[in-house]
Amino acid sequence: MHAIDSSMAGVISFLDRYSLYFILGHKEPDGDCVGSQLALASFLERHGKTCVLLSAGPFSRTEIASHASRFAETASTPVPADSAVVVLDCSSLSRVGQSADGLSGLPLAFIDHHASGEASGEVRFVNPAAPSVTYLVQSIIEASGDRPSPLEAELLLFGLCTDTGFFRHLGEKSGEVFHSAARLVAAGASPKEVFAMMNGGKPFASRKLMGELLSRAESLYDGKLLVTWTGIEEQQRYGLVGRDSDMLYQLLMTVEGVEAVVVVRQEKPGECTVGFRSRELIDVAAIAASFGGGGHRLAAGLHIFGELDEIKSKVVEAFKSVFS
Ligand SMILES: [Mn+2]
Known part of the structure; x- marks a missing residue:
């Protein structure tokens, strides 16, 4: 060695x-x-x-x-x-x-x-x-x-x-x-x-898809966590080109009282990706790592086997200890 x-x-x-x-x-x-x-x-x-x-x-x-x-x-x-x-x-x-x-x-x-x-x-x-x-x-x-x-x-x-x-x-x-x-x-x-x-050159449909994710976002743990998600069919309908999560996180992170944002995407049957952003206090790399992912303290991600609903509830559950 x-x-x-x-x-x-x-x-x-x-x-x-x-x-x-x-x-x-x-x-x-x-x-x-x-x-x-x-x-x-x-x-x-x-x-x-x-x-x-x-x-x-x-x-x-x-x-x-x-x-x-x-x-x-x-x-x-x-x-x-x-x-x-x-x-x-x-x-x-x-x-x-x-x-x-x-x-x-x-x-x-x-x-x-x-x-x-x-x-x-x-x-x-x-x-x-x-x-x-x-x-x-x-x-x-x-x-x-x-x-x-x-x-x-x-x-x-x-x-x-x-x-x-x-x-x-x-x-x-x-x-x-x-x-x-x-x-x-x-x-x-x-x-x-x-x-x-x-920031330029995005397809119009990609902004519409962002609108869908914004409207469906849920506020949890007294507003400290915002979570949103998208399925395969919806992503195919709007197209996968130009899906910049950064702008989505940026918009959700402007909400009063928010500490972390999670976006769950079904990539294919049985496979999801999860993105995490933290304002300051929460180490989202540690949460991502608990599911086999990685990244930085304030920005992390993971690829995981499972269906959207199941993964979403598991990930939300993982924030319980940090917010209680
Ligand atoms: Mn880098």
Whole structure:
């Protein structure tokens, strides 16, 4: 068993050591995942490396759909000698899905800002205090004595804005995050364009579906928990494109007295996903973890086997101890 290197020097030397890097992210990628993968690949390619971008997809979020063509689902075999794997925005291989197929045994590094994950990989550059993985990738580029290209800066700002809800989720000790964002803007990123990329281009029907979820939301535990849900038939009727939960959470979190919001979706018969948001007091990552999910203290999620009604009542029940 080798010691795991979690230092900046360790990750920089890992990214210098090999000639080809497979750059992976988690299933159901978001702007932070895709932005950090693309920015890291661009940086490494500028430094003479070959990069292969892999993702299990699906690229169902409107704001990342245009990047889908840059990614393959699995590596083509045989894998060239002197290759290594970098996994971004998650800390365990189970989250990357089939994109890791054929890559076992290669040198492996994780760059992540989630607290959960298993202790594998030669390098684990993991900082749960980081607001996004793009923030960590930016710190790696800068610690290497370089600065992001205009394209990389835009991708890095896109990831940072995705995971911070365009800076809304940041608290009082986040001065350094704003400094790093300022350096991205100085390097050519446009906040206006990133905002449009994140929030524009949604199908009309996706807003109608959001209306359905808003009208059916239930207020529980004296208004501290708001829960809403949607079934398969309804999602098919309105279409799955552009279902940005972020806006839905944002609207529900504005309600007076609310501490947490839960959204349950039946994805297919016998399978649901559950999303959690917390205002401040409730650790929703712990609640998600009790069902096998994960995430951050104030934003978490899980994929679970079962039907909508059953999962919804189990999840609501799990809040009993925190609200009593
Ligand atoms: Mn992230």
